[in-house]
Amino acid sequence: MKDFDLSLYLVTDRSLSLNRPLEYVVEEAVKGGVTMVQLREKDCSSKEFYELAVRLKICLKPYKIPLIINDRLDIALACDAEGLHIGQEDIPCAIARKLFGKHKIIGLSVENVQDAIDANKLDVDYIGISPVFNTSTKTDTAQALGLDGIRKITQISMFPSVGIGGINTGNAREIIQAGADGISVVSAIMSAKEPLQAASQLSEIITLSKKNIDI
Numbered sequence: 493m494k495d496f497d498l499s500l501y502l503v504t505d506r507s508l509s510l511n512r513p514l515e516y517v518v519e520e521a522v523k524g525g526v527t528m529v530q531l532r533e534k535d536c537s538s539k540e541f542y543e544l545a546v547r548l549k550i551c552l553k554p555y556k557i558p559l560i561i562n563d564r565l566d567i568a569l570a571c572d573a574e575g576l577h578i579g580q581e582d583i584p585c586a587i588a589r590k591l592f593g594k595h596k597i598i599g600l601s602v603e604n605v606q607d608a609i610d611a612n613k614l615d616v617d618y619i620g621i622s623p624v625f626n627t628s629t630k631t632d633t634a635q636a637l638g639l640d641g642i643r644k645i646t647q648i649s650m651f652p653s654v655g656i657g658g659i660n661t662g663n664a665r666e667i668i669q670a671g672a673d674g675i676s677v678v679s680a681i682m683s684a685k686e687p688l689q690a691a692s693q694l695s696e697i698i699t700l701s702k703k704n705i706d707i
């Protein structure tokens with residue numbers, strides 16, 4: 493049984509970390525309640541990506557937080573990450589599963605209802621519903637799905653899901669209420685002055701939203 497909790501999923505971007513070391517921001521975020529971490533560094537050599545992955549793996553191990561690698565199956569294999577996140581234009585899921593193994597976590601981005609229907613035939617472990625809202629963190633996104641998109645996709649998907657794109661303390665509750673199992677954020681934590689506090693606030697909102705308790 494794969495053990496992972498999508499509730500508060502941090503996706504990294506060093507360019508948004510206010511010049512702080514990646515491990516510092518990630519560890520503070522984990523102390524604040526982040527439940528999954530994805531290494532997503534688009535502006536990086538393979539060597540640097542691998543070294544970052546190894547360092548993050550060491551940093552996350554004591555907290556038993558899974559490390560997910562964005563895009564790069566080779567790096568995920570090389571650092572023995574717990575998971576890989578792929579998008580619609582990345583390596584096909586069936587190939588990733590064959591090479592990565594059945595015990596590893598594979599996440600897939602879905603950008604519309606048809607992607608979610610197609611994903612139901614694939615061996616994935618979760619879906620990222622992307623993007624929910626417009627965001628300046630990633631500019632080459634599909635059209636924003638909004639909360640209605642989350643409702644439609646979570647109703648037909650066989651898999652647990654996270655919403656991603658433009659999510660913060662002001663709208664996290666709505667994402668959970670619309671049916672997602674968790675939220676995935678970059679800037680709301682990476683660029684927070686106090687990542688621990690930012691993660692802790694988001695974590696509390698998610699916990700209360702799941703229990704349907706007003707904030």
Ligand SMILES: Cc1ncc(COP(=O)(O)OP(=O)(O)O)c(N)n1
Binds near residue numbers: 562577
């Ligand atoms: C949790 C999560 N959801 C969606 C994405 C986006 O993946 P992708 O569409 O492959 O885009 P890039 O992140 O590779 O630019 C994600 N990374 N994580």
Ligand SMILES: Cc1nc(C(=O)O)sc1CCOP(=O)(O)O
Binds near residue numbers: 626627658678
């Ligand atoms: C990594 C990523 N993927 C997206 C997608 O729509 O596929 S949006 C995104 C970035 C989300 O950043 P922020 O939390 O700062 O809005």
Ligand SMILES: [Mg+2]
Binds near residue numbers: 578582
């Ligand atoms: Mg990708």
